[in-house]
Amino acid sequence: MGSSVTSKLRAVLFDRDGTLVVDVPYNGDPDRVQPMPGAKEVLDALRAEGIATGVISNQSGIARGMISADDVASVNARVEELLGPFDVWEVCPHAEQDGCTCRKPAPGMVHSACRKLGIPEAGAALIGDIGADVKAAEAAGATGILVPTPVTLAAEVAEAELVAQDLAGAVRLLQERR
Template sequence: MRPSAVLFDRDGTLIKDYPYNGDPVRVEPFPHAAEALARLRAEGVLTGVVTNQSGIARKLVGKSQVERVNARVEQMLGPFGTWQMCPHGPDDGCVCRKPAPGMIFAACAQLGVDPSDAVVIGDIESDVLAAHNAGARSILVPTAVTLAAEVRRAPVTAPDLRAAVEWVLS
């Protein structure tokens, strides 16, 4: 079943991961990211971003810096229907930090879709678990930081964003 929305992790999925990046100049989209997003949008699939940004809680980057990076991502890859960002640290106990489902729920509510009608695409298991915990489907697009065990446990994997979007649209 083709979903109404696809939610993307930001770092390591849409753009190369520079830990705690607060510099828009360092934004570098992954190969096929713009093409994959354009294809989804052309098919009428809503898009959004769900991103953990613990650098804010750790005081390594400011919220306004992260927002400037997000704006650069959107400038390079086109508009997203929702941006959900968790500024908390891993031990803060919030409901938004992946693998918790809070950002998935918030993104789906803003887009007007049920989580069961969404797919989350990410590069690590917390993305997959957040989708599962929200009742959404997921696709893992492994990178060099993805653990082999995470790949084995993922319900669906794809070698890159183009292949992930092909799966979504098939």
């Protein structure tokens, strides 16, 4: 146990595409959802410890007219079917040029998830595969961890304070820090 409430990990939030599930750009087809290796085991372990889980996902394909909000909801339902229930979902339907406060790297979805969970941002971590995920976490006052994939830019890896090889490694890093 940490010495203060804020140092205790209360929730782990995850980027969806490229972190929890294999990235299929603008996926609107639940049949194409494929979990990343180890994702289910990591989530099951967090849930068993009583740590809340959530998903924070930019879905600009909605604003671009490439997929509908219903498509995204169907894909998210399939993610839960395969990986178990999440305590909170945050989806940004906007495009980059919309200038919203929710689209990562903005902190809006992290703030909203923490509000819904009733926890301080310092009690949350966000694990993702690109720099925008880490920046959103840090801007919100949460811990950001990068789990690079082949599409992650070298500069994003260099900038990230916490980098792990996989989801299990990311959670281990969090536990070591607490």
